[in-house]
Amino acid sequence: MEKAQAYIRIQELREVLREANRQYYVENSPTLSDYEFDMLLKELEALEKEYPEFMSPDSPTQHVGSDIKKEFEQFPHRYPMLSLGNTYDISEVQAFADRATKGIGNSFTYSCELKFDGTAICLTYRNGRLFRALTRGDGTVGDDVTRNVRHISNIPQQLSVPQGFTPTAQRPHPWPDEFEIRGEIYMPWSAFDRLNEERLKDEEQPFANPRNAASGSLKLIDSRQVANRGLECTLYHMLGENLPFTTHDQALKAASDWGLPVSDKRRICRSIEEIEEFINHWDTERKNLPYATDGIVIKVNELPYQEELGYTSKFPRWAVAYKFKAEQALTKLISIDYQVGRTGAVTPVANLEPVQLSGTIVKRASLHNADQMEQLDIHIGDYVYVEKGGEIIPKITGVELSQRGADVTLPHFPAFCPDCGTALIKDEEEAKSFCPNQTGCPTQIKGRLVHFLSRKAMNVIAGDATVDQLFNKALVWNVADFYDLTKELLLTLEGWKERSAERFLKSLQESRKVGFDRVLFALGIRYVGETTARSVARHFGNIDAIMNATKEELLNVDDVGEVIAESIFEFFSEEANRDIVSRLKEAGLRFEADAAPEQLSAELEGKTIVISGNFSISRDEMKALIAANGGKNSGSISGKTSFLLAGEKAGPEKLKKAEALGVSIISEEEFRQMIGSAAEQEHMTEPVDGEQLSLF
Ligand SMILES: [Zn+2]
Known part of the structure; x- marks a missing residue:
């Protein structure tokens, strides 16, 4: 791969992985399968290794994802909570064993355990009582979910003396005054199925897998609800100062004696052959388990050896996870x-x-x-x-x-x-087959009608069911037909009353005020999204200029390439589409752009500004606000940049570059003071947020 290509691919992979991380940890709704995620992460790791000059400390390869939610109080982890290096390849388990042997000789054993597919938890016990439960968070700081964890039935609030050992002194190991024990909160299949059934009944999005269900349930705000979710816990790693154990296995046995949930599906292995046997056994057997597992964890069993091997910045060197391929x-x-x-x-x-x-x-x-x-x-x-x-x-x-x-x-x-x-x-490019009958194919027609009415287009309050009825009764065939509807016609629809008809007509009436760029977007020209529609509308100023534009003229618009130019040109070459436009014009829709936006101030005259992150208004509105105050927007930071306007979650690359070039970084608040912005500037173009409502 060429260096430039590698750079582009690295940026691409980072973006995809960051978004996947966010979907996974924050939304609890994964977009990639684990396998896909791990493969992309590996590709990124390999590229960063080959081109170390593109390495960046905020690359997804450098830290675990974060699940921190704002509703919970946060506490630092006493010991960093790392994830495990993982592999789908047994030869890499061999490589792990070789590295360990090289470091500590060959007189050690391995503890092999099931990898439960849940969400990580860290419990602290003080004087035998559950003191605090933290999520992994970003590995350094976790969310305090103690209240919720107290509702998980197999996590003891109070450790107990094992049967047969009544007096304290006779216990195999007294529990330390304070220790941490880490593990996994998971949702057994039965509870998972029950939960998803309920969610479907309530028309809520079902959870994609038990892991996301577990992590979502653990973060419920109402802790009483947690009790009904059927969560369980399994613990696998004890930590503390001067723990009285020499092996990991001893520590887990003691934990089990104190009443803590520890899986008995463990085995001490002495060779890679034994490890492989354990892996193969569970790769089949796990299908009979009442909970989801996604692999096997292999740990060096002797604690002094673990200490000797230590950690990389991300992973312990004394453990590895072998992951099963998706079921x-x-x-x-x-x-x-x-x-x-x-x-x-x-x-x-x-x-x-x-x-x-x-x-x-x-x-x-x-x-x-x-x-x-x-x-x-x-x-x-x-x-x-x-x-x-x-x-x-x-x-x-x-x-x-x-x-x-x-x-x-x-x-x-x-x-x-x-x-x-x-x-x-x-x-050919998309490897998809298309029906080209855009004007006569029922599914496509209905799709375009729904798009036309949608919130970001004409913002007419109507559901898909309304469109279905109007289409099936042959009342609406193209978008212009909406404006010929009368109350009498609407009342012929099933279930429609005076009030619903009036509301619909009023909403249509309102849509006549919608700006030209959104009307252009509403027409549903293939590849013409909101942004493109805005650029095209601004560039040409009115619909006639667009309809009469040549492909070359269309290519002069920012963000318009061959494909889009071709698509717009073809759309307006169709007589049927030109007819629709002229009928919509007659109906009173806006087909001319506003005059240049009103100049609010000249405060930003001569300033070139780069924006990044999220603001109280949309980024486009922010750009419009800059322009309205005489400033110039720019996409990338250079020596000529006057300042970086950084909102929430501003891009770290941009922040770094600004710092490196000595470009000042200012917040939205500072910016608003600079332009003397009052609250009335805040809603310039977009309508008030509202759900697309059905009339029924
Ligand atoms: Zn068709």
Whole structure:
């Protein structure tokens, strides 16, 4: 890879991983499967190793993700709470063993344990009583979830004397006055299924996996609710000053004696062969466990050796996690449906013989596109492997050819749209098939109608069900038809009363005030998003100029490339679309841009400003505010930058660069003082936030 390409890829990977981390830890809603995440992280690590000049301390390779939520008080960890280095490859376990042997000789043993798929917890016991429970947080500081942890039934509030050892002195090991013990809070499959069932009933998004369910439940604000979630705990690592143990195994046995939950699915191994045997055993057996596990943890058992091996900045050198590949299920492919989406893309969806996978029954799975079907050489009647990724709908990852019967048939990706019968065209770049009948294909028409009314477009209050009815009754066929609707026509809709009809008409009336850029966005021209619509509207000033523009003229607009220019040009070449525009004009929609925004002040005259992060208003509004006060916006920091306006979560790269170049960094508050901004400047363009409401 060329250096420049490597740089671009590194930036790309960091961005993807950061976002995935945020989704995972903060939203509890993962976007990547663990496997995908780990593979991308490994790719990034390799690139950073090859090009150390691009290394950055805030790279996702340098720290664990953070799950800190603001609602909880935070405390520092007494000992940093690191995660484990992990691998999917047994040869790397061998390499770990080799490194350990090199460091400490070969007179040590390994403790092999199940890796529970939950969320990490650190419990502190003082004088035998549960004192505090902290989440991992960022590894240095964690959230105090003690109140919630007290509702987890197998975590003792008070340690107990084991049976048969009544007098204190006879205990195998008295508990230390203070110690920490770390482990995992997890949600057994049964509780997970019950929770997701309830959530579906309440029309809430189900949790993607028990781990996210556990971590989400642990962070509930109402701790009484935690008790109903069926969380459990398993503990695996004791820490403290002068603990009276020489091995990790002894410490866990003692913890178990004191009434703490410790898994008995452990084994002391003496060789890599024994470790492998343990791994292979549980890779199969884990499917019968009532809770999710995602691997095996291998630790050096002798505590003095652990100390000798020590830590890297991220991981202990005395432990490694071997992760199982995502759980798969094998089942029969019954048929394939081809679904048309709103943009006309046709997606194959597999109907499967119901099968149990990671605690749920799977009946449908995604096949992505025709290329993938071909690559898999999939046949109807085949036995296929299904895997759950981060998405709710699982995917087919392979075909078991040894089980292929004689009666299988080759599926035919349709040549014609299953919805309207038009010949499909294939977009080579996206490897997707599209129905080109944008003006006649029902699914696409309805999709465009819904888009037109949506909040960021015309902001008309109507649900998908309303659009369905209007379309099915042939009252609305294109977006211009909305403005011909009358109260009498609306009252013919099922369930509609005077009031709902009036509300709808009033909302349509309001939409006539929506600015030109949003009207242009609302037309639903392919590839023309909000930002592009704004640039195009500003550049040309009115709809006639856009409709008459050549492709070359369109290319002169900022952010408009070949694909977008082509798409806009084609859209307005269609007679039907020009008709719609002229009818919308007659209906009184705005097809001219506002005159140049009012100049609020000249406070920023001659200043070049770079913004980064989140503000009390949107970034576009912030840019407009800068322009309205005479300043110039710029995307990147240079010696000519007057200052960096940094909001919440400003990009660390930008902050660093500003510091390096001596560019001053100012906050939104300072900025507002600078321009003498009053509160009325705060809402310049965007409508007040509101949910898209259905009328029913
Ligand atoms: Zn179609």
